[in-house]
Amino acid sequence: MSIRVTLDRVLLDRRMSLTELGERVGITLANLSILKTGKAKAIRFSTLEALCRELQCQPGDILIWDEEDNADTGSIGAAAE
Amino acid sequence: MLMRALGQGSLSSVLKILVDAAWVAACAALGFIWLIAAISLVAQLAGGELKAGVLGEISIHGAGNLVSWTVVGSIVCLGVMAISSLLRGVFETLVAGDPFVPENAVRLRKISMALAGLELARLFVGPVINLLMHDGGELTLRFATNFVVWGAVLVLIVLSQVFDEGARLREDQKMTI
Numbered sequence: 001m002s003i004r005v006t007l008d009r010v011l012l013d014r015r016m017s018l019t020e021l022g023e024r025v026g027i028t029l030a031n032l033s034i035l036k037t038g039k040a041k042a043i044r045f046s047t048l049e050a051l052c053r054e055l056q057c058q059p060g061d062i063l064i065w066d067e068e069d070n071a072d073t074g075s076i077g078a079a080a081e
Numbered sequence: 082m083l084m085r086a087l088g089q090g091s092l093s094s095v096l097k098i099l100v101d102a103a104w105v106a107a108c109a110a111l112g113f114i115w116l117i118a119a120i121s122l123v124a125q126l127a128g129g130e131l132k133a134g135v136l137g138e139i140s141i142h143g144a145g146n147l148v149s150w151t152v153v154g155s156i157v158c159l160g161v162m163a164i165s166s167l168l169r170g171v172f173e174t175l176v177a178g179d180p181f182v183p184e185n186a187v188r189l190r191k192i193s194m195a196l197a198g199l200e201l202a203r204l205f206v207g208p209v210i211n212l213l214m215h216d217g218g219e220l221t222l223r224f225a226t227n228f229v230v231w232g233a234v235l236v237l238i239v240l241s242q243v244f245d246e247g248a249r250l251r252e253d254q255k256m257t258i
Contacts, residue, residue, distance in 0.1 A: 027258065031258050032258075034256065034258060035258045039256065040256050040257065040258045041252075041253050041256035041257060042253065042256070042257040042258075043257070043258050044257060044258065047258050
């Protein structure tokens, strides 16, 4: 799968730490790290909604489809493939 | 009131104790078989035959009978020990509350193979040893299969695939944020 999570870039733009985001959306730091490093296999709409609400962005700002990127870290499901 | 299936104090924790008891009983039976075999060997070397009356009559006469009795008995005991230790692993995950792990699928597959192996051994090993070591007396070969065992083998294979799929779904769920 070549869906890449660009959460770190958005967080940098918003000058927000992962811990602060976790507190705001009610997700543990461990789970946010799994998402950020691309080890997650799926993301719930409710999680995506909470992230977009707190980061004031669109889903497309945190998730991008990259045809070239099949095995790099930062791709959802890449760790399982 | 129905007992819980998972966790401490559940039905699984009770069954785990029964499985442990089965393992100990199989160990004891294996020791008993070898003891009887040794006594029988001594009796046959002295020109007699063994007739014992423990839990029904055991009568061992002739080398073929002795070898088949010992080999089949040992295989059955070792099979029961292997199956009970595999079942113990399954019940441990049930007691821990997370049975859908890939290891359980492997364990169930191994149990099905052990069960099939035991049934094949029961069917063929005894008669074949008797045939090979036949010393001229009356020879009776029985190949009566037990369809309940083969049904259990099939059910275990299907269950192992269910656990495979369950473990995959569990892993997906764990990694869903």
